[in-house]
Amino acid sequence: MDDGQRIERALDVAVAHAEAPGAPPLLAEAIRYAVFPGGHRIRPRLCLAVARACGDDDPVAADSAAAAIELLHCASLVHDDLPCFDDAPMRRQKPSVHRAFGEPIALLTGDALIVLAFETLARGAARVPTRLAALVGLMARAAGSPNGICAGQAWESEPSVGLSAYQQAKTGALFAAATVAGAAAAGAEPMPWRLLGEYLGEAYQVADDLRDVACRQEEVGKPVGRDATLGRPNAAALLGMEGALHRLADLAREAVAVIPDCRGAERLREEIQAQTRLFLPARVTAELAA
Amino acid sequence: MDDGQRIERALDVAVAHAEAPGAPPLLAEAIRYAVFPGGHRIRPRLCLAVARACGDDDPVAADSAAAAIELLHCASLVHDDLPCFDDAPMRRQKPSVHRAFGEPIALLTGDALIVLAFETLARGAARVPTRLAALVGLMARAAGSPNGICAGQAWESEPSVGLSAYQQAKTGALFAAATVAGAAAAGAEPMPWRLLGEYLGEAYQVADDLRDVACRQEEVGKPVGRDATLGRPNAAALLGMEGALHRLADLAREAVAVIPDCRGAERLREEIQAQTRLFLPARVTAELAA
Numbered sequence: 001m002d003d004g005q006r007i008e009r010a011l012d013v014a015v016a017h018a019e020a021p022g023a024p025p026l027l028a029e030a031i032r033y034a035v036f037p038g039g040h041r042i043r044p045r046l047c048l049a050v051a052r053a054c055g056d057d058d059p060v061a062a063d064s065a066a067a068a069i070e071l072l073h074c075a076s077l078v079h080d081d082l083p084c085f086d087d088a089p090m091r092r093q094k095p096s097v098h099r100a101f102g103e104p105i106a107l108l109t110g111d112a113l114i115v116l117a118f119e120t121l122a123r124g125a126a127r128v129p130t131r132l133a134a135l136v137g138l139m140a141r142a143a144g145s146p147n148g149i150c151a152g153q154a155w156e157s158e159p160s161v162g163l164s165a166y167q168q169a170k171t172g173a174l175f176a177a178a179t180v181a182g183a184a185a186a187g188a189e190p191m192p193w194r195l196l197g198e199y200l201g202e203a204y205q206v207a208d209d210l211r212d213v214a215c216r217q218e219e220v221g222k223p224v225g226r227d228a229t230l231g232r233p234n235a236a237a238l239l240g241m242e243g244a245l246h247r248l249a250d251l252a253r254e255a256v257a258v259i260p261d262c263r264g265a266e267r268l269r270e271e272i273q274a275q276t277r278l279f280l281p282a283r284v285t286a287e288l289a290a
Numbered sequence: 291m292d293d294g295q296r297i298e299r300a301l302d303v304a305v306a307h308a309e310a311p312g313a314p315p316l317l318a319e320a321i322r323y324a325v326f327p328g329g330h331r332i333r334p335r336l337c338l339a340v341a342r343a344c345g346d347d348d349p350v351a352a353d354s355a356a357a358a359i360e361l362l363h364c365a366s367l368v369h370d371d372l373p374c375f376d377d378a379p380m381r382r383q384k385p386s387v388h389r390a391f392g393e394p395i396a397l398l399t400g401d402a403l404i405v406l407a408f409e410t411l412a413r414g415a416a417r418v419p420t421r422l423a424a425l426v427g428l429m430a431r432a433a434g435s436p437n438g439i440c441a442g443q444a445w446e447s448e449p450s451v452g453l454s455a456y457q458q459a460k461t462g463a464l465f466a467a468a469t470v471a472g473a474a475a476a477g478a479e480p481m482p483w484r485l486l487g488e489y490l491g492e493a494y495q496v497a498d499d500l501r502d503v504a505c506r507q508e509e510v511g512k513p514v515g516r517d518a519t520l521g522r523p524n525a526a527a528l529l530g531m532e533g534a535l536h537r538l539a540d541l542a543r544e545a546v547a548v549i550p551d552c553r554g555a556e557r558l559r560e561e562i563q564a565q566t567r568l569f570l571p572a573r574v575t576a577e578l579a580a
Contacts, residue, residue, distance in 0.1 A: 022455070023436030027444035031435065079401065084393040103374040105447050107397070111369065111404060111433075112440040118408045119430030122423060129419035133412060136426055140409030143401075145321065146313030150402040154317035157394050165312070 006059070007044045010067035011035055014120040018112060030101040030109040031116070034074050039092060040278055043178045044070040046200065049271045050182030050193055053264030057186055058131070064124020065135055065185040068117040069178050072139065075113035076149045076174075078106055085153070086226060114143065125185065134184040142177030149173055156232060163233040167205045168198070175201030192260040199255035200276070206248045207279035209235040252276040296349070297334045300357035301325055304410040308402060320391040320399040321406070324364050329382060330568055333468045334360040336490065339561045340472030340483055343554030347476055348421070354414020355425055355475040358407040359468050362429065365403035366439045366464075368396055375443070376516060404433065415475065424474040432467030439463055446522060453523040457495040458488070465491030482550040489545035490566070496538045497569035499525040542566040 001009070015035055019028040044066035051062035081088040081096040082103065088096050098106035118136060125132035145151040152170025155161040179197035180190035212227050213236040227234040236244040255276070256269050291299070305325055309318040334356035341352035371378040371386040372393065378386050388396035408426060415422035435441045442460025445451040469487035470480035502517050503526040517524040526534040545566070546559050 018435040020436045022441075024441050024444040024448055024451075026447050027435055027441060075401075079397060082397065084397060102447065105444060107369060107372065107374060108440045108444045110401070111365075112435045112438075112444075114401060114404050115430050115434035115438065115440065118426055119434060122427040122430060126423045126427070129423045132426070133416045133419045133422050136408055136422070137412040137416070140405050140412060144405035144409060145308040145317055145402045146310045148402075148405065150398045150405065151312075151314050151317060154314040154395060154398045154402075157316050157392065158314050161314075 003045050003048045004041065006048060006063055007041050007066055007070065008036075008038075010044075010063040010120075010124075011038075011070060014064075014067050014071060014116055017119065017123075018116050026101060026105050027108055027112065030097055030105050031112055033100060034078050034097050034109050034113060035071070037092065038070070038074075041070060042204065042275060042278070043073055043174055045275060046175065046178040046197070046272075047182040047185075049268055049275075050179045050196075051186040053259075053262050053268040054183050054186035054188035055263065058125075058128055061125040061128055061131055061135075062182065062185040064120050065139075065181040066178075067124070068120045068135075068139055069142075069174060069181060071113050071117040071120060072143050072149070072177075073174055075110045075117070076153070078113065079110040080153060082106060085156070086230065088226075117143075128187070131184055131187060134190060135181055138177055138180050138184060138190060142173040147173055156230070161233065163235065163238060166233055167202060167235075171205040171208070172198050172201030175204060188262075195258045196255055196260075196272075199251050199258065200272070203248055203251035203255060203276060204279055206235045206244050206251065209237070210241065210244050210248070210280060213237065214241065248279070252279075293335050293338045294331065296338060296353055297331050297356055297360065298326075298328075300334075300353040300410075300414075301328075301360060304354075304357050304361060304406055307409065307413075308406050316391060316395050317398055317402065320387055320395050321402055323390060324368050324387050324399050324403060325361070327382065328360070328364075331360060332494065332565060332568070333363055333464055335565060336465065336468040336487070336562075337472040337475075339558055339565075340469045340486075341476045343549075343552050343558040344473050344476035344478035345553065348415075348418055351415040351418055351421055351425075352472065352475040354410050355429075355471040356468075357414070358410045358425075358429055359432075359464060359471060361403050361407040361410060362433050362439070362467075363464055365400045365407070366443070368403065369400040370443060372396060375446070376520065378516075407433075418477070421474055421477060424480060425471055428467055428470050428474060428480060432463040437463055446520070451523065453525065453528060456523055457492060457525075461495040461498070462488050462491030465494060478552075485548045486545055486550075486562075489541050489548065490562070493538055493541035493545060493566060494569055496525045496534050496541065499527070500531065500534050500538070500570060503527065504531065538569070542569075 015032050018031050047066040047069055078097045080086055082098055089099055097109055121135050142148045147169050155166045176194050176197035179193040183193040184190040259265050305322050308321050337356040337359055368387045370376055372388055379389055387399055411425050432438045437459050445456045466484050466487035469483040473483045474480040546562055549555050
């Protein structure tokens with residue numbers, strides 16, 4: 001089974017628990033709608049790639065970590081799309097959850113996905129309780145306050161915010177969680193893997209900013225140019241398109257350079273290079289280079 | 291230190307982590323505002339009472355379980371008060387979180403409190419990882435879908451819902467989590483403690499329904515009569531005031547009767563009886579009896 005299949009299966013098992021008999025039907029439907037079909041599943045792929053580089057001696061634990069990270073990511077998308085934030089009508093080429101199910105169910109869907117992330121960890125890593133303890137702590141810090149995705153989103157309510165602190169919390173936290181959780185799930189020391197996740201998180205955010213400024217709406221599946229509309233920091237606006245493209249390339253190189261020594265380092269380097277090429281759709285790279 | 295002090299201290303330590311340097315100031319302030327000052331802290335008191343009845347051999351783990359339950363409860367209050375649900379202007383004698391901090395911060399406060407509940411467990415029970423595994427699973431099932439508080443709230447978006455399923459998820463789940471988590475934190479088998487929590491949860495809900503129908507607004511600190519306005523099931527409306535009062539008394543008796551055999555059973559019975567007397571303010575009991 002390849003990583004993509006492992007991720008979809010782990011997510012399907014997780015979501016099936018939330019849909020079990022007795023669940024309110026609309027909420028159950030909305031939870032599945034928010035998770036499937038997914039995007040590139042970049043964060044859980046990164047988590048599995050690091051787990052493999054560390055030996056992947058407990059694939060069930062690694063799968064649960066990968067799924068938990070994607071569930072937290074989906075939760076943040078559902079809540080960020082709500083009218084009081086981005087008021088986004090579309091997400092992943094279909095109506096956003098609140099447009100499809102109404103605001104109350106969308107709010108609860110995000111809540112339930114956060115909870116489901118921790119429940120998925122508890123199920124998947126119960127047989128390795130010391131790893132579970134590490135995973136719950138890592139995941140919570142990536143999601144909450146002071147440095148997780150909730151904090152990142154909350155910076156938008158502050159009168160001023162630095163680009164780096166904002167991106168670090170809003171995007172970097174979950175990428176860093178992906179690498180450290182991959183290591184923790186495989187029983188390796190997690191902290192040496194943090195820097196890799198941070199570089200990749202910043203690279204992804206720069207790519208997202210480039211897309212926000214440059215892309216046509218049909219390409220990214222959500223409205224673009226919203227950072228400027230909403231007054232949010234944007235690397236492409238701050239550095240210029242060319243500056244941002246250079247920054248993206250630098251970050252991708254730095255990421256590969258900080259991969260800790262391990263048996264699977266060489267294969268991981270190749271996987272990371274392949275993944276970072278997906279950060280920008282080929283058409284965009286071509287357009288930006290033109 | 292009495293239970294009340296243990297709970298406030300554990301909550302203070304938990305909230306302090308979310309406010310650590312680097313936190314967005316408004317979010318940090320709103321998280322503290324949502325947790326302090328509290329109500330009766332009925333759920334965490336119940337958790338500690340059960341932990342003590344089971345020997346309370348790891349008070350740090352028990353405190354973290356009690357705090358986690360209260361944090362999940364506070365999260366649900368913040369989100370339930372939002373305009374898309376109850377649109378409640380007041381909570382615990384002060385403006386609700388979205389009235390004081392705006393809707394975006396209120397939404398993120400609820401999210402961050404859910405995450406903080408799991409982070410608090412991870413910190414408090416890290417030295418007893420097998421207990422932590424049980425606690426994370428129990429807490430997640432009480433909070434999420436299909437049977438937790440998210441599911442309970444989601445039933446309000448369904449065309450029809452039975453009183454029992456709705457109350458079981460919306461209120462019963464967190465009371466049941468309080469008893470089973472108290473046992474699990476003390477290393478006891480959790481499941482025999484479930485029924486006690488379920489009876490108490492239903493008793494609390496009946497008392498809440500009575501208050502909703504009967505009380506003056508200043509007494510409960512939030513608008514009343516809202517169940518009828520919002521078309522929600524209400525035991526006092528369904529059973530009549532006298533029927534609901536009888537049901538409440540029956541449930542409190544049944545709860546005490548199902549306390550599992552344990553060294554601290556006698557003291558626990560007294561504590562539960564004292565707590566259930568707090569479910570209805572004395573003035574209300576007198577008014578209803580008049």
